[in-house]
Structure formats: C-alpha cells, structure tokens
Amino acid sequence: MSQSVRIPADVDREDRILAGFTARQVLVMAVTALLLYGGWQVTRAVVPVIAYLVVAVPVGIAVSAVVIVRRDGVTLDRLLLTAIRQRLQPRRRVAAGQTPAEVPDWLANVASSADGPAPGRLELPATGVAEAGVVDLGSEGVALIAACSTVNFALRTPAEQEALTAAFGRYLHSLRACLTWLV
Structure with missing residues (x-):
C-alpha cells in the first residue's frame, strides 16, 4: 500500500535544518558565536566577563537580527549585501560603444567621477x-x-x-x- 506524501507548494523555499533556521542562518550565527567565544578566550585574562558581555551580547543580537529579520521575504543580510553591491556600481550608464555625454557645469560637483565610479557600459539586448x-x-x-x-x-x-x-x-x-x- 502506498502512502501519500505532502509536497510543499513553495519548492524554492530554503530547507530548515535546525530550530526553524536555514543552513545559511545557522552558519552565520555559528561563525559569529565562535568569533565571540574566541574573542573572550583571548581577552579573558585582561577584560572582566561582565565588560566583555556588554560588548558581545549586542553584537550577537545584531548579527542574529540581521540574519533572521526579513523585509519583503528577503533577509536583512542579503539586502545589505545588495545595497553595498549597488553602491559600488556606476551611477551613470551609457550605451555600449558610446562615450558619456558632458555633464553641465551646474551639475559637475554632484556627478563628478571623484564621488563614485566612472560611467559604466550599459549593454542591452534590445536592438x-x-x-x-x-x-x-x-x-x-x-x-x-x-x-x-x-x-x-x-x-x-x-x-x-x-x-x-x-x-x-x-x-x-x-x-x-x-x-x-x-x-
């Protein structure tokens, strides 16, 4: 006799491996815990336990919050990495094979290359x-x-x-x- 098995509707959802956390969340929190424990091992002869906990507990809570809290279905750590990646990209794009247009004088101080990356190539598949x-x-x-x-x-x-x-x-x-x- 065969037994029916429920298949989740959201097959793209990451697997939960420990206490409702995904493997990536567990890994980030475990690495943070190991780093905090290693920091305590290095500084325990010099720094009192209470003083170390005053620093370590907020760090652990912040990392856990960044890994667990979601905005629009995406965890904050992924949003942070995406924001950093976007910030490092050129602000102005020009079509591939063209030179960037001259920036007007009144806009030069805002759009200067010293403030960010030079204009990047914009390669569109559309012809x-x-x-x-x-x-x-x-x-x-x-x-x-x-x-x-x-x-x-x-x-x-x-x-x-x-x-x-x-x-x-x-x-x-x-x-x-x-x-x-x-x-």
Missing part, C-alpha cells in the same frame, strides 16, 4: 523598438511590453477572472499576427 511595444532582441527574438494590474488575480470575482483570462487569451492570439507583420 530596437517597433510599433505596438514590440522590442527587437536581434538574434534572440522579440519581446513584448505589456501593462499589468497590481490587483491579485485571486482577489477578483470569478466573472472578472474569466473576463481577464479571455482578454489575455485574445491578446496572446493577436501576437501571432503582430509578429508575422514584423517579419
């Missing part, structure tokens, strides 16, 4: 935009620009869901005519 929001991607094909509502599909009534599905189907069927018109 052009045709009518009706069709983006030509060269040898990769084409892409279509579409506007979408922010209202969740599941929150709509069944009649609205049917109408939206039918309209979207008609829209997709019209793309064949649009794409043959482009070619």
Whole structure:
C-alpha cells in the first residue's frame, strides 16, 4: 500500500535544518558565536566577563537580527549585501560603444567621477523598438511590453477572472499576427 506524501507548494523555499533556521542562518550565527567565544578566550585574562558581555551580547543580537529579520521575504543580510553591491556600481550608464555625454557645469560637483565610479557600459539586448511595444532582441527574438494590474488575480470575482483570462487569451492570439507583420 502506498502512502501519500505532502509536497510543499513553495519548492524554492530554503530547507530548515535546525530550530526553524536555514543552513545559511545557522552558519552565520555559528561563525559569529565562535568569533565571540574566541574573542573572550583571548581577552579573558585582561577584560572582566561582565565588560566583555556588554560588548558581545549586542553584537550577537545584531548579527542574529540581521540574519533572521526579513523585509519583503528577503533577509536583512542579503539586502545589505545588495545595497553595498549597488553602491559600488556606476551611477551613470551609457550605451555600449558610446562615450558619456558632458555633464553641465551646474551639475559637475554632484556627478563628478571623484564621488563614485566612472560611467559604466550599459549593454542591452534590445536592438530596437517597433510599433505596438514590440522590442527587437536581434538574434534572440522579440519581446513584448505589456501593462499589468497590481490587483491579485485571486482577489477578483470569478466573472472578472474569466473576463481577464479571455482578454489575455485574445491578446496572446493577436501576437501571432503582430509578429508575422514584423517579419
């Protein structure tokens, strides 16, 4: 006799390995704990335990909070790394193969290269935009620009869901005519 097994709907979710924490969270907290313990071992002959705890406890709480707290489903440590990576990227982008335009005098002190990285190359796969929001991607094909509502599909009534599905189907069927018109 076979036994049914529940498969979670969110297969992209990280596995929880210890007390509801993921392997990455456990690793970061364990490394922090080892570093704090090692710091205590090195300084215990010089620094009283209470003085060390005054420094170590807030550090441990801060690291745990950064690893555990989530904003929009992303942990704060990942958001912090993304912010640092974004800060190190060039602020101005120019199309690949072009030189950056001259910055006006009134904006020179804000946009100077001394404040940040030099303009970087902006490499887009698009080679052009045709009518009706069709983006030509060269040898990769084409892409279509579409506007979408922010209202969740599941929150709509069944009649609205049917109408939206039918309209979207008609829209997709019209793309064949649009794409043959482009070619």
